[in-house]
Amino acid sequence: MKAKFILFTSVIIILVSFYFLNGNTLTQQSQKKQSEQVLPKNPMQGRIVFEQKGCIDCHAVNGYGGKTAPDFGTHNFFGSNYDLISAMWNHSPEMLKQMNLKNIDKQDFSPKDFQNLGFFLRFLPYLGSSGNASKGKELFNKMSCSSCHSVGKTNSNKINLNKIGANASPIYLAQVMWNHASIMQKTQKQSGIKVPVFRDNEFADLSSYIESVSATSRKEKIYMSPGNPLKGEKLFKSKKCFYCHEEKHIGPELTKFNFNKSVTEIAGMMWNHASNMDAAMTRNKISYPEFKNNEMSNLISYLYFKNENQIKGSTEEGRKLISQKGCISCHSAGNSYNSPAINKIGPFQTSDEFFSNLWNHLPMMEKTSFANGKSLPKLLPSDVKSLYLYFNRKER
Numbered sequence: 365m366k367a368k369f370i371l372f373t374s375v376i377i378i379l380v381s382f383y384f385l386n387g388n389t390l391t392q393q394s395q396k397k398q399s400e401q402v403l404p405k406n407p408m409q410g411r412i413v414f415e416q417k418g419c420i421d422c423h424a425v426n427g428y429g430g431k432t433a434p435d436f437g438t439h440n441f442f443g444s445n446y447d448l449i450s451a452m453w454n455h456s457p458e459m460l461k462q463m464n465l466k467n468i469d470k471q472d473f474s475p476k477d478f479q480n481l482g483f484f485l486r487f488l489p490y491l492g493s494s495g496n497a498s499k500g501k502e503l504f505n506k507m508s509c510s511s512c513h514s515v516g517k518t519n520s521n522k523i524n525l526n527k528i529g530a531n532a533s534p535i536y537l538a539q540v541m542w543n544h545a546s547i548m549q550k551t552q553k554q555s556g557i558k559v560p561v562f563r564d565n566e567f568a569d570l571s572s573y574i575e576s577v578s579a580t581s582r583k584e585k586i587y588m589s590p591g592n593p594l595k596g597e598k599l600f601k602s603k604k605c606f607y608c609h610e611e612k613h614i615g616p617e618l619t620k621f622n623f624n625k626s627v628t629e630i631a632g633m634m635w636n637h638a639s640n641m642d643a644a645m646t647r648n649k650i651s652y653p654e655f656k657n658n659e660m661s662n663l664i665s666y667l668y669f670k671n672e673n674q675i676k677g678s679t680e681e682g683r684k685l686i687s688q689k690g691c692i693s694c695h696s697a698g699n700s701y702n703s704p705a706i707n708k709i710g711p712f713q714t715s716d717e718f719f720s721n722l723w724n725h726l727p728m729m730e731k732t733s734f735a736n737g738k739s740l741p742k743l744l745p746s747d748v749k750s751l752y753l754y755f756n757r758k759e760r
C-alpha cells in the first residue's frame with residue numbers, strides 16, 4: 365500500500381514538473397528575438413483567459429457566451445497577432461464604452477495572458493464548423509466515392525468505410541485519404557473517374573455523412589486533438605516538407621501562404637496537390653510521407669500559425685507613424701498629459717508585451733483623448749507591426 369502511494373505521488377510529481385518545464389520553455393521562447401515566431405503548444409489554453417478576463421460576458425464563441433459583441437465563431441480570422449491587436453485597438457473605444465455601461469471592469473493583461481488569449485482567438489476559426497451530413501451524402505455520390513466505396517451496408521465489390529465513421533474528427537478522414545492518395549488517385553485515373561477536388565467545408569461534410577451512416581457504435585467516438593503546432597514544426601522538417609518547400613524551392617514557399625482557412629480546407633489543399641507532390645517526391649527520391657495518430661493535425665496547425673512574417677512593417681515606418689498617428693502629441697518629452705515620453709516607453713520584447721502594455725493603459729489614453737477632443741487613431745495590422753518594431757529598439 366505504502367509503495368503504491370509512493371509510486372502514485374512520484375508520478376504526480378513527475379507530471380507536475382513536466383508541466384512547469386514546458387511552461388518554462390514557453391517563457392524562454394517568448395524571450396527569443398522577435399524574428400523567431402513563438403508557437404503555442406496548446407492553443408486552446410487561452411480559453412481560460414477569455415473567460416477570466418470577462419471577454420465572454422459580451423463575446424460568444426460559436427453561440428456560447430454574451431450576445432452584445434461579435435461572435436468569435438468560424439469566420440473571423442485573425443491571421444496573426446498584429447491582425448488581432450489592430451482589431452482590438454480599433455474597436456476599443458466602443459468596447460470601453462460598453463464596459464462602462466455594463467459596469468464591467470476592464471481587466472489588465474500580463475504578456476503571457478495576452479499571448480494565450482491571442483493563440484486561442486486565432487485558433488477558433490481554424491477549427492472550422494461542423495459538417496453537414498446531407499451535403500456529405502450528395503458529395504459521396506457526386507465525387508464518385510460511391511463507385512468504389514460503401515458505407516453503412518457492406519458490399520463485397522466495394523471497400524467499406526464504416527471504420528472511418530468511428531472517428532468524429534473530419535481531419536481524420538483527410539489524414540487517411542492522404543495516406544492512400546497515391547493508390548486511390550491512380551485507381552481513379554485508371555477507371556476514368558475524375559480525381560475529386562476538395563473545397564471549403566467538403567471534407568467536414570463528407571466526414572459527417574460517413575459518421576452518421578457508418579455501422580460503428582456511436583458511443584465510442586474517437587476525437588483527434590486540434591493540433592500542437594510545436595510538434596507540427598518538427599514534422600514539417602522530418603516529413604521533408606521543409607526540404608521541398610523552404611530549402612530547395614521544389615514546391616511553393618508555404619510560410620508565405622495565406623492559410624486563413626480551417627484545418628480541413630488546408631488538408632483539402634494538400635489532397636488537391638497530392639498527385640503532383642507524389643510525382644515530385646518520386647523524382648527527388650523522397651518517400652511519400654504518411655501520417656498516424658495526431659500528426660496531420662499537428663502539422664497543419666503549424667502551417668496555420670506560421671504566418672507572422674506576412675504582415676509587413678519596419679522600424680522606419682514605425683518612427684513615421686508616431687507622428688502621423690498623433691502619438692507624439694501626447695508622448696513628447698515634457699508633455700502636459702501626464703504620459704511618458706516616447707523614449708521612456710519600452711523596449712518590448714514581444715508583440716504580446718507591447719500590446720498588453722497598451723491595453724492596460726487604454727482607459728487613461730481614452731480619457732486623455734476625450735478630454736482633449738481627440739480620438740484614438742486607427743491602426744492597421746502593418747501599423748501595429750511597425751510600431752512594435754520601433755518600440756522593440758532601445759535606441760529611439
Ligand code: HEC
Pocket residue numbers: 414417418419420421422423432433434440448451452454455456458459462463464466468481
Ligand atoms: C462590455 C462588453 C465587451 C467586453 C467585456 C469585451 N468586448 Fe470586445 N467588443 C465589444 C463590442 C461592443 C465590440 C464591437 C465594437 C465596435 O463595433 O467597434 C467588440 C469588438 C471586439 C473585437 C473586434 C472584433 C472584430 O470582429 O473585428 C475584438 C478582437 C474584441 N472585441 C476582443 C475582446 C477581448 C479579447 C475581450 C476580453 C479581454 C473583449 N473584447 C471584451 C464588447 C466587449
Ligand code: HEC
Pocket residue numbers: 504507508509510511512513523524525527528537540541543544547548551552553555557560570
Ligand atoms: C476509383 C476508385 C476510388 C474512388 C472513386 C475513391 N476511392 Fe477511396 N480508395 C480506393 C482504393 C483502391 C483505396 C485503397 C487504397 C490503398 O489500399 O492504399 C481507397 C482507400 C480509401 C480510404 C482508406 C480506407 C481505409 O480503411 O484505410 C478512404 C477513407 C477513402 N478511400 C475515402 C474515399 C472518399 C471519401 C472518396 C470520394 C471523395 C474516395 N475514397 C474515392 C479507391 C477509390
Ligand code: HEC
Pocket residue numbers: 600603604605606607608609614615616618630633634636637640641644645646648650653663
Ligand atoms: C518532393 C517535394 C515535396 C515535398 C516533400 C512536399 N511537397 Fe508540398 N508541394 C510540392 C510541389 C511541387 C507542390 C505544387 C504541386 C502542384 O503544383 O500541384 C506542392 C504543393 C503543396 C501544397 C499546395 C499549395 C497550393 O498551391 O495550394 C501544400 C499545402 C503542400 N504542398 C504541403 C506540403 C506538406 C505539408 C508537406 C510535408 C508533409 C509537403 N508539402 C511535402 C512539393 C513537395
Ligand code: HEC
Pocket residue numbers: 686689690691692693694695701702703704708709710721722724725726728729732733734736738740741751
Ligand atoms: C490623447 C493622448 C494620447 C495619445 C494620442 C496616445 N497616447 Fe499613449 N498614453 C497616453 C497616456 C495618458 C498614457 C499613460 C496612461 C497610464 O498611465 O495609464 C499612455 C501610455 C502609453 C503606453 C504605455 C506606456 C508605459 O509603458 O507606461 C504606450 C505603449 C503608449 N501609450 C503608446 C501609444 C501609441 C503607440 C500611440 C499612438 C498610436 C499613443 N500612445 C497615443 C496618452 C496618449
